[in-house]
Amino acid sequence: DTAVSQTPKYLVTQMGNDKSIKCEQNLGHDTMYWYKQDSKKFLKIMFSYNNKELIINETVPNRFSPKSPDKAHLNLHINSLELGDSAVYFCASSRRLAGGADTQYFGPGTRLTVL
Amino acid sequence: TQLLEQSPQFLSIQEGENLTVYCNSSSVFSSLQWYRQEPGEGPVLLVTVVTGGEVKKLKRLTFQFGDARKDSSLHITAAQPGDTGLYLCAGTNFGNEKLTFGTGTRLTIIP
Numbered sequence: 001d002t003a004v005s006q007t008p009k010y011l012v013t014q015m016g017n018d019k020s021i022k023c024e025q026n027l028g029h030d031t032m033y034w035y036k037q038d039s040k041k042f043l044k045i046m047f048s049y050n051n052k053e054l055i056i057n058e059t060v061p062n063r064f065s066p067k068s069p070d071k072a073h074l075n076l077h078i079n080s081l082e083l084g085d086s087a088v089y090f091c092a093s094s095r096r097l098a099g100g101a102d103t104q105y106f107g108p109g110t111r112l113t114v115l
Numbered sequence: 116t117q118l119l120e121q122s123p124q125f126l127s128i129q130e131g132e133n134l135t136v137y138c139n140s141s142s143v144f145s146s147l148q149w150y151r152q153e154p155g156e157g158p159v160l161l162v163t164v165v166t167g168g169e170v171k172k173l174k175r176l177t178f179q180f181g182d183a184r185k186d187s188s189l190h191i192t193a194a195q196p197g198d199t200g201l202y203l204c205a206g207t208n209f210g211n212e213k214l215t216f217g218t219g220t221r222l223t224i225i226p
Contacts, residue, residue, distance in 0.1 A: 004157070040218075042218060043203060043219075045214060048213065056213050058213075090158075092157070103160050104214065
């Protein structure tokens with residue numbers, strides 16, 4: 001069974017559109033994250049939620065809005081997509097928010113291409 | 116902004132050779148992790164080191180955390196094609212809940 005799953009795996013869309021990426025974890029973890037990995041493979045945290053509460057919000061344009069309907073889900077909605085949003089987006093979860101030293105389990109990623 | 120610089124950025128060696136990947140920063144970290152990422156997948160945790168000077172071994176992989184907790188190294192003995200992947204170090208700070216990832220090392224082991 002997949003521990004952290006994301007949909008869709010690939011997303012190709014036009015500039016200006018609005019899109020969502022969904023993430024679910026079946027590990028019973030309290031904390032979930034969104035990361036962005038650019039074309040140079042640099043991985044940077046965007047958001048983290050602990051028990052549905054926003055904990056970390058890095059300097060991310062407010063076109064990006066995470067939503068956590070429950071502990072097992074963290075979705076990412078992106079408005080007015082721009083070319084620079086093209087990247088691979090990873091969802092991750094960890095048992096608890098513990099200085100980041102806890103093991104983070106990553107999903108398979110969603111490759112977003114904005115044309 | 117804390118930066119974790121990895122070197123080399125790319126490494127391609129023959130099967131059976133040894134190699135070392137470095138992860139350096141000017142900042143002190145409370146813990147440091149190493150991940151491996153394969154194409155089309157998310158990173159997978161290999162190890163966490165938390166004590167300055169700590170050495171951990173995982174089969175042919177040896178991880179070391181620097182005494183000053185500013186750097187780490189990953190040494191692979193007798194590399195195999197299955198070791199091919201993107202290796203990422205990631206650090207956390209006291210009182211800071213987020214992981215800061217390194218710049219990555221793309222390792223290719225040639226059979």
